[in-house]
Amino acid sequence: MKQQTSDPQTVRVFEELASSRRSIRGFLPQAVEPAILEQIFVTAASAPSNCNTQPWYCHVVSGEMRDRLSAIFTKTIAQGKYSLDFPYDAKYEGVFRKRQLDVGILLYEALGVTREDKEGKRRAFLRNLEFFDAPHVVFIFMPEWGGVREACDVGMYVQNLMLTIRSHGLASCPQTILGYDADSVRRELNIEPQMKLLFGVSFGYEAPDLPENQIVPERAALDEHVQFHS
Numbered sequence: 001m002k003q004q005t006s007d008p009q010t011v012r013v014f015e016e017l018a019s020s021r022r023s024i025r026g027f028l029p030q031a032v033e034p035a036i037l038e039q040i041f042v043t044a045a046s047a048p049s050n051c052n053t054q055p056w057y058c059h060v061v062s063g064e065m066r067d068r069l070s071a072i073f074t075k076t077i078a079q080g081k082y083s084l085d086f087p088y089d090a091k092y093e094g095v096f097r098k099r100q101l102d103v104g105i106l107l108y109e110a111l112g113v114t115r116e117d118k119e120g121k122r123r124a125f126l127r128n129l130e131f132f133d134a135p136h137v138v139f140i141f142m143p144e145w146g147g148v149r150e151a152c153d154v155g156m157y158v159q160n161l162m163l164t165i166r167s168h169g170l171a172s173c174p175q176t177i178l179g180y181d182a183d184s185v186r187r188e189l190n191i192e193p194q195m196k197l198l199f200g201v202s203f204g205y206e207a208p209d210l211p212e213n214q215i216v217p218e219r220a221a222l223d224e225h226v227q228f229h230s
């Protein structure tokens, strides 16, 4: 498509696609057709990158290996045994802390988990390690030499990937927590040590009618994050 002028239908279609992508935390077990699976990753690779370096490396895991990694994570990540390639030491403050808390409250409310319900919170956390029942999970790596710039490239790639997934009528959930046991992922998938794990994205068909899939975390008002200068 070599579109030069604004086409209201294209604008509408894209708005709908972009706003209907949400982090989904409950999937059907049904696998995605292999041809669609491949097509998704072909389209996602149209993402831009600094000097066209394309520093993203994906390992798509399904079937027995998916189950195996989930079982391993219950013995490592779930027990607090971590091996992170990129430390997660951000301490959110002010508005960032508020947004973090707000989305947690939204999710717990949807799940019927109260403030005191430690067991419910733990269960909600452990669902991450079951990939929320998704049949597929993609682990996102970049080369060891990469820095912030390359991480930005990978972020653009992953957004492209999630929108492509959505365009096929599928859903996804990006998950930082899936980067908490990089050593096991590398070992099980036979990945060279120079490849560093950023995070994972579970994906597949959304399970209908789950309360946790109905939440829509708010976005800040435009003037809080955009300034127009002339």
Ligand SMILES: Cc1cc2nc3c(=O)[nH]c(=O)nc-3n(C[C@H](O)[C@H](O)[C@H](O)COP(=O)(O)O)c2cc1C
Pocket (backbone or CB within 6 Å): 021, 022, 023, 024, 025, 103, 128, 173, 174, 175, 176, 177, 178, 199, 216, 217
């Ligand atoms: C890089 C990244 C990592 C995330 N990690 C997790 C995670 O480990 N578990 C989870 O349930 N959600 C995770 N999320 C989802 C965010 O909570 C979610 O994107 C945010 O609340 C906005 O909601 P939305 O994606 O539905 O628009 C992650 C999102 C991103 C972009």
